[in-house]
Amino acid sequence: MAKRVLVVEDNELNLKLFCDLLRAHGMTAEPVRDGREAVARARAFGPDLIVMDIQMPHVTGYELILELMVDEQLRDIPVMAVTAYAGRDDEERIRAAGARSYVSKPISLARFMDAVNALL
Template sequence: MASVGGVAQIGPHAMTKTVMIVEDNELNMKLFNDLLEAYGYKTVKTRDGKGVLELAREHKPALIIMDIQLPDISGLDITRQLKADADLKSIPVVAVTAFAMRGDEQRIRAEGCEAYLSKPISIQTFLETVRKFAA
């Protein structure tokens, strides 16, 4: 894996991958979207957690970046619904959250998330995690 400016290069295979971003904070949404698009990913974005299952069925993302603290429904509730759905359960979910308390990562993983990133995110760790799970 090459590195540009200290950030891992993901490579051209990303061009065919779609990543769904579920994030209610406008600045975080823009950051995630800009990073993903800069590295060749297509994005599907929603600030409304209630529409995630329908969007996932429509766009069949390779990965879902899930904010845990959404205003209308918990990201963990959405993750449980995704993992209970036969057509959607194989989509990896990466939790992105401001939770940084001891035990939160284990709790979030136990709810079905494949990975956990705490805010503020490390750009390199974010991109490496996306590459790992969107492969």
């Protein structure tokens, strides 16, 4: 059975790239363009992994990770942050919020897939 990945990204090009890449590797990718919809979509979709941007309008990736971590149904799903924030403090802050992996933009396709596979 194909692994299911919820992709939360407000940039349309990045969203398409991530979903196409995951699908090319035999996974089922569910796109979410607005972080405000992510928790409800995660509950309905039942992902094995959540890939999310950190810098989004309306709700930040940090806030979203914290919301996922307190949800009994979703807290055990690994979160991989994909962000333009590339400083050491940024990575520590993202991991402290609950993300299990961190990939900085611009992404290397191979590094992105290595991080995805390591979490699955």
